Amino acid sequence: xxIDAKDLGELQKALNEAAGKASVLWTTFIIFQFYLAIAFGxxxxxxxxxxxxxxxxxxxxxxxxxxxxAVASTVLLIFHFYVFLQLFGLASKAKNxxxxxxxxxxxxxxxYIRQRLDVFPIxxxxxxxxxxxxxxxxxxxxxxxxxxxxxxxxxxxxxAQVTFLPYHRAWIVxxxxxxxxxxxxxxxxxxxxxxxxxxxxxxxWRKAWIYLGGAGTLCVVIFSTYLATFPxxxxxxxxxxxxxxQALLFEGNVDRMRGRPQSVFSNRLVLTNQSFIVDPExxxxxxxxxxxxxxxxxxxxxxxxxxxxxxxxxxxxLxxExxxxSFLxxxxxxxDLxxxxxxxSLTxxxxxxxxLxxExxxxSLIxxxxxxxDLxxxxxxxxDLxExxxxxxSLxxxxxxxxxLxxxxxxxxWLVNVLVWRASGTPxxxxxxxxxIDIHQKPWKDDETFGxxxxxxxxxxxxxxxxxxxxxxxxxxxxxxxxxxxDLLDQRYWERAHSSQPQGEEFWGKRAMFLADxxxxxxxxxxxxxxxxxxxxxxxxxxxxxQSREFKEFLDAGARKLFxxxxxxxxxxxxxxxxxxxFTDTDWADLSKLTLTSP
Numbered sequence: 001x002x003i004d005a006k007d008l009g010e011l012q013k014a015l016n017e018a019a020g021k022a023s024v025l026w027t028t029f030i031i032f033q034f035y036l037a038i039a040f041g042x043x044x045x046x047x048x049x050x051x052x053x054x055x056x057x058x059x060x061x062x063x064x065x066x067x068x069x070a071v072a073s074t075v076l077l078i079f080h081f082y083v084f085l086q087l088f089g090l091a092s093k094a095k096n097x098x099x100x101x102x103x104x105x106x107x108x109x110x111x112y113i114r115q116r117l118d119v120f121p122i123x124x125x126x127x128x129x130x131x132x133x134x135x136x137x138x139x140x141x142x143x144x145x146x147x148x149x150x151x152x153x154x155x156x157x158x159x160a161q162v163t164f165l166p167y168h169r170a171w172i173v174x175x176x177x178x179x180x181x182x183x184x185x186x187x188x189x190x191x192x193x194x195x196x197x198x199x200x201x202x203x204x205w206r207k208a209w210i211y212l213g214g215a216g217t218l219c220v221v222i223f224s225t226y227l228a229t230f231p232x233x234x235x236x237x238x239x240x241x242x243x244x245x246q247a248l249l250f251e252g253n254v255d256r257m258r259g260r261p262q263s264v265f266s267n268r269l270v271l272t273n274q275s276f277i278v279d280p281e282x283x284x285x286x287x288x289x290x291x292x293x294x295x296x297x298x299x300x301x302x303x304x305x306x307x308x309x310x311x312x313x314x315x316x317x318l319x320x321e322x323x324x325x326s327f328l329x330x331x332x333x334x335x336d337l338x339x340x341x342x343x344x345s346l347t348x349x350x351x352x353x354x355x356l357x358x359e360x361x362x363x364s365l366i367x368x369x370x371x372x373x374d375l376x377x378x379x380x381x382x383x384d385l386x387e388x389x390x391x392x393x394s395l396x397x398x399x400x401x402x403x404x405l406x407x408x409x410x411x412x413x414w415l416v417n418v419l420v421w422r423a424s425g426t427p428x429x430x431x432x433x434x435x436x437i438d439i440h441q442k443p444w445k446d447d448e449t450f451g452x453x454x455x456x457x458x459x460x461x462x463x464x465x466x467x468x469x470x471x472x473x474x475x476x477x478x479x480x481x482x483x484x485x486x487d488l489l490d491q492r493y494w495e496r497a498h499s500s501q502p503q504g505e506e507f508w509g510k511r512a513m514f515l516a517d518x519x520x521x522x523x524x525x526x527x528x529x530x531x532x533x534x535x536x537x538x539x540x541x542x543x544x545x546x547q548s549r550e551f552k553e554f555l556d557a558g559a560r561k562l563f564x565x566x567x568x569x570x571x572x573x574x575x576x577x578x579x580x581x582x583f584t585d586t587d588w589a590d591l592s593k594l595t596l597t598s599p
Contacts, residue, residue: 008100012116015093015127019118022086026122026148029083033152036072040156040163045269048167049296050276050286069164070172073157073179080153080183084190087122087149091193094126121145122194145194150187154220157183161228165250166269168230168292168312180224184217230267231294231315254297268295275302304462314537319358324466333537343461343470352534353541361457362473369534371518372541376550381443382473386425392518392538394545401443402477405489412514414545414554419443422477424485429497431511433554437494443477450478505558512559515542516566520577536582539567543590557595564595 039054043065046052053062104110114129124132125141132138161176227246229236252263259272277285287307294314301320309328319338324345331350339358347366355374363383371389376396380403387407394414405425415434419441444453454474461467475481502510519539545551546563555563570577571588580587 008113011093011097011100012113015090015097015123016116016118018086018090018093019120019123022090022122023118023120025083025086026120029079030148030152032079033076033148033156036076036156037159039068039072040159043163045166045266045271046274048164049269049271049288066167066169066172069160069167070175073160073176076153076156077179077183077186080149081186083149084186088190088193090123091126094123097127126194149194150191153183154180154187158220158224158228161224162265165228165230165265165267168232168294170233173228173230173233177224180220184220188213188217228265228267232292232312254299259299268297269293270297271301272297272299273301276306277302277304305466323461333534334540340460342457343466343473350534353537353539353544359457359460362461362470371534372538372545374541374545376548379443382470382476384473392515392542392545394548394551396548396550399443401441402474406487412511412518414551416550420489422485423489424476424487425489426487427489431501431507431514432497434494434497439489439491439494442479450480454478508556508559509562512555512562513566515546515555516563516577518542518579519563519567520570520579535579536587539577539579539583540587543567543587543594546594547590561595564591567591 035056039056043054047054047065051065054065054068055062101110101113104113111129114127117123117128121141122145125138125145126133132141157176157180161173161180164172164176226235227249229246229250247263249264250267252261252266254260254270254272255262259270261268261270285305286303288311289307290310291308292312293308293316294312296313296316296318298316298318299320301318303318303325304321305324305326306322307326308330309326311327311330313327313330313332313335315334316332317336317338319336320340322337322339322341322344324343325341326345327349328345329348329350330346332346332354333350333352335351335354337354337356337358341356341358341360342362344360344363346368347364349365349368351368351370351373353372354370356370356378357374357376359379360383361379361381363380365383365385365388368385368388370393371391373390373393375390375398376394377398378395379399381399382402383400384404385408386404388405388409390408390410390413392412393410395410395418396414397417398415399419400423401419401421403420403423403425405423405427408425408427410427410432411430413429413432415429415432415437417436417438418434419438421439421441421443442450444450454471454477457474458467458471461470476485501507519542521538546554546560567577567580568591570580571583574581583591
């Protein structure tokens, strides 16, 4: 049929106008993606830890960190959807244009008419001249469109998720995952419409590309929902863990020289050799109350007077200057707290299976849950451990001069070579081991006075009420001070405690069963009511204590087998020993080796 030149001209004009608008929108979208990539890429672990506002490039505007990550992915998704809608309309016009041109009989005339189209790349491979739709040029134009409309948006959405992952805010991570899934669905729906009539990829090759695209989509979904998870998240605790792949991508060990994770990405905060103190005179230098900082690595850091009250720090590693830091009610199961902790508050903290080492003079551990913890060598002079739960804990060579132990639960604990001069209270020592208790050694050297020793400790604590409290806590050790406490733990107290213990085989059996019950319960007496269980931290802590060289005589061979057999029951039946839920292959191997260790 004859073609109306006017109709063709009007359609070509409309097509060029649509292409012009789409070109501007497409360019803006590319710039926006580049802008977000820079913004996400500029966020460091320090920014996540301190919740530093995001300073937008060029605009120089500060946005709240959490809000930025909550909104940015959603905005990118909406923008992407709008771009696809505009291109969908352009593709429809291009299809009508191609249909109309089929009525032009001469091929050279059709090519001449197509040359009048806008140079917008997507319009060129949809309806441009043949040399723009086929061959190397056609492939290049399609590749540009695929990179900017398919690959880059998905990669930036994944970049946002991976960057924010160490912050451990579940609802935002899930929002980011949902945006990735929706974006993938948009791509599959709209991309198939951006094809020209003579698309070179046809037949078997087209099916192959569809299968390849499906495989790529599946990989993105698995990465976003299954691999890019953080400690404690539902996906990580309820689904089988791809340990090797996840370790390679997100959970590598920390390089001690560089202070960075050895994995490609990280699902935890890693900050070493850093100071976070701006104004040391403030009562609280930084507040991390209620934050989720599980498995964080904060080694050799200055966090004096930081507030970690109620924070989740399971498996975290904190070392350095922590004087006066508050861990009130914090969950520190399996954590390492090493360094200067004078005057720190760990009241009510969950420290099952944790390791506390260093200087804790004047610290408060009232009602702290320390079942299976390792306090070997800890300097706890003047510390308050009233009602602390220390069942199965190791206090080998701990320095407890002047410590308050009223109501402390030390059943089945290891107190060898402990220094207890002027310690006071009424601790429960049933089934504990406390040979070589030293009730005479003072904490200061022979060529040093009490005042010099106390001042050296006090001066390491920030000035103010905190320092005054530490000085008050240490005053009990002043030889010229007030009268000694009435409930002093003197030689007679330790002799009475020793004589009240079971004797012979009964002693070994009861100690083994007590430790097994403690490990299998996975909880503390108070933690069960307030904070839920602490599996597998108690069992792991008790196991690690029993493996240490100092603990080799804590259980005889029969008692070790009794303890091991009880825990091994939980491997096949978790109800038999709930406390071992979450044991790794390494834990099970260590447990099996326990009976091979000669006491």
